[in-house]
Amino acid sequence: MKKIIKLGSLFFIILTSNITFAADTHVVKMLNNGELGSMVFEPGFIKINSGDSITFEMTDAGHNAVTVAGPEGSIPFDTKYKPSVTVKFDVNGLYLYKCAPHAMMAMAGIIQVSDASNKAEMAKEVEKFEATVMMPNVKTRMSDLMNSNVK
Numbered sequence: 778m779k780k781i782i783k784l785g786s787l788f789f790i791i792l793t794s795n796i797t798f799a800a801d802t803h804v805v806k807m808l809n810n811g812e813l814g815s816m817v818f819e820p821g822f823i824k825i826n827s828g829d830s831i832t833f834e835m836t837d838a839g840h841n842a843v844t845v846a847g848p849e850g851s852i853p854f855d856t857k858y859k860p861s862v863t864v865k866f867d868v869n870g871l872y873l874y875k876c877a878p879h880a881m882m883a884m885a886g887i888i889q890v891s892d893a894s895n896k897a898e899m900a901k902e903v904e905k906f907e908a909t910v911m912m913p914n915v916k917t918r919m920s921d922l923m924n925s926n927v928k
């Protein structure tokens with residue numbers, strides 16, 4: 778009888794922990810003007826849990842969100858200028874993505890899925906990306922986001 782009770786409480790713990798870890802859907806807006814300046818994703822940095830999704834909303838027309846780099850084993854995404862696209866993130870680590878037509882204006886963003894295990898590799902990717910940014914005033918937008926958000 779005791780065994781059954783123990784098994785029952787274990788089952789209860791598993792059930793409730795599943796509720797705690799339910800996946801969320803977050804929103805990232807593509808904007809002509811935002812808090813960080815012109816041609817931005819908002820928020821530019823977002824930390825989510827593994828299994829969560831992000832809906833990329835083309836608030837202003839003419840933007841996309843395309844993977845620049847992600848952790849090993851992750852699948853690249855591309856919103857293809859659709860008004861709203863939801864992408865699920867199952868592989869932990871840092872992702873760098875850009876808006877293809879406005880990348881030279883530093884229209885890019887960073888996603889952290891649970892941990893930052895690929896931080897060293899991502900720092901190199903950010904450096905490579907920033908070498909292609911043509912506007913001096915936003916040249917360090919991505920490395921600034923990394924430095925202030927990724928521990």
Ligand SMILES: [Cu+2]
Pocket residue numbers: 816839840841876877878879884
């Ligand atoms: Cu854009």
